[in-house]
Amino acid sequence: MAVTLKDIAQRVGVSVTTVSRALGGYEDVAEATREKVLHAAEELGYYPSATARQLQKRRTDTIGFVIPTFGPRFSDPYFSELLAGIGNEAARHNFDLLVSTRSPDSPEEEEAYHRLVDGRRVDGVLVVRTRIEDSRLAYLTQRNFPFVAFGRSQANEDFPYLDVDGQKGLRDVVQHLIDLGHERIAYVSAPLNLTFATHRLAGYKQALEESGLAYDENLVVVGYLTEEDGYQAAHRLLSLPNPPTAIAVANDLMALGVMRAAHERGLNVGHDVAITGFDDIPLAAHAHPPLTTVCQPIYDIGQRVCRMLIQVIKGEPVAERHILLAPTLVIRESSGATHQ
Amino acid sequence: MAVTLKDIAQRVGVSVTTVSRALGGYEDVAEATREKVLHAAEELGYYPSATARQLQKRRTDTIGFVIPTFGPRFSDPYFSELLAGIGNEAARHNFDLLVSTRSPDSPEEEEAYHRLVDGRRVDGVLVVRTRIEDSRLAYLTQRNFPFVAFGRSQANEDFPYLDVDGQKGLRDVVQHLIDLGHERIAYVSAPLNLTFATHRLAGYKQALEESGLAYDENLVVVGYLTEEDGYQAAHRLLSLPNPPTAIAVANDLMALGVMRAAHERGLNVGHDVAITGFDDIPLAAHAHPPLTTVCQPIYDIGQRVCRMLIQVIKGEPVAERHILLAPTLVIRESSGATHQ
């Protein structure tokens, strides 16, 4: 049995109220009693019950985070790093983190949100990888529950979010490929129900258009963000009668798969074919050859998004409700820049 | 304001007790009242307060998981997959998952455990990446708090754990290298305060000994499990006056770094130098060349370890308190087997 305020109260011979207030640092308790209370607490090894506190204060000091995963298992380094950013920032503010992993748009995902929100297990939630029609966003706004999204949505709903300008990111990287002389540039996209996927695709198109290159829909294929899907997409693209000389990819994990397919076909990446990614996961710099990509500071994003959420929860004014970060192009060897 | 039992009680004109029991499916409530209660609950959108329940039932139905990370940011795919395994299994049993990321053996890590355990935020915790002298294990046993470890400890303490036989794993993979004709085999180890690191090192030594090869301490270097550390270790090893022809590595992430260093030196991995890893993260199969490694089924391990913990929490008898899984050798191209 854990030690409670009552135990201390009995030991010291004072009321529970006084113990609570002594421990809480209130002014209306005599220095002598405070010390006795402190001693007793120390001696008995008192540690307040989080649950009791939560019930009384009607807040949990916990934030919820449901990670959308394709398939039960996943290992996108992207999420580990985002999680670290969120978790460490939460800890700094004395918040806990309740995590679930669910596949997107599934009944299980919906249930997870109900559990967190309706069950009042958390004070706010973080939504990532937003979708064009996003039931999570709809639910949370309708419930008027504190949340912050990493990513925008289709509609012009007004919720606080932070996003990376994927359109600019892809425009820049494709422009980079064009500068290197490429004219047949393929694109491995993410599923287009994901908001960021549409932005990145738009960036791809924009770059082509700005340089007067035609958009060829045969050069665009969709993958579910895994290495394996990138691998397969690349094989499809490279089997075309008139294969691309460059392949831009919507995320690094798929780009790694694309590189593997290229290698398998005896192509020299960065020479015979240019390949680029998006995210700049740690492995990107360490790929073979190192991957040209678009850097979004995932760890920082996790921190910032978490900080925003805590502000929302506390009802503090949020400096910026809508943040759009400009990603930066990171040129490495896979795009062949060094060979030019 | 959320809907409470009281609201339903008032609406139906019945006591809170009855509402609770009606909702709880007890037999001592008339069918007619039960229906009225159910209707009202539905209408008002009642959802029980997790906190209130937790306080009353004196359990949280939550398990704690503190992820040990080197440096604030981390992105070991290994942990994403472990987390998915744990999280999904927890969900199956209607348990929540409270997650923190802390650097091992730090005051912050210790504080995280206190918060979870002393604050009674969780009913049990999962300990991973056990250390030889592990203050977490000592603390939890002393507190008599439910926990399960993924990994053993030095002492013969009797706590429930699941571990992978790293000694066998490394013995097998080094034997594989020996079979391929290698005689100068280096080893990139994990920090030796980690239990699994000592087992794997023992396996390395065992294989050498069994084949009558001398153990050369210059061929063993330690890295902190990151790609970067593997990279640096490899450069050190390959700069030796008499460099190794094969490098066994304690985990896949470092092995990827080792491969990068080898490439950088113009070595053809799998031909000029053999490289092997441990874990079989998804990326291993997709490395260039594909990485020969030792497979431990991380996702399954997450599930099993979680299931064990829930049994411990519920006081159910745990079928096996000490599980030692035999990992399997996965031969791919990086060890050069295909070239023999």
Add this chain to the structure above:
DNA sequence: CTTGACATCCGAAACGTTTTGGATTATAAT
């Protein structure tokens, strides 16, 4: 009638805190 059995309900306590609104006592000012 009385009794017992059963069906249905409920008050009150408990879980461990925090907070509200005084109560009590001592001290200082008039």
Add this chain to the structure above:
DNA sequence: ATTATAATCCAAAACGTTTCGGATGTCAAG
């Protein structure tokens, strides 16, 4: 001596559940 002031303390209510131990009413059997 009276009164205001300040310094300490505390009982009770509240947070939203569950559970324990009856209470009440009905009905059939004696």
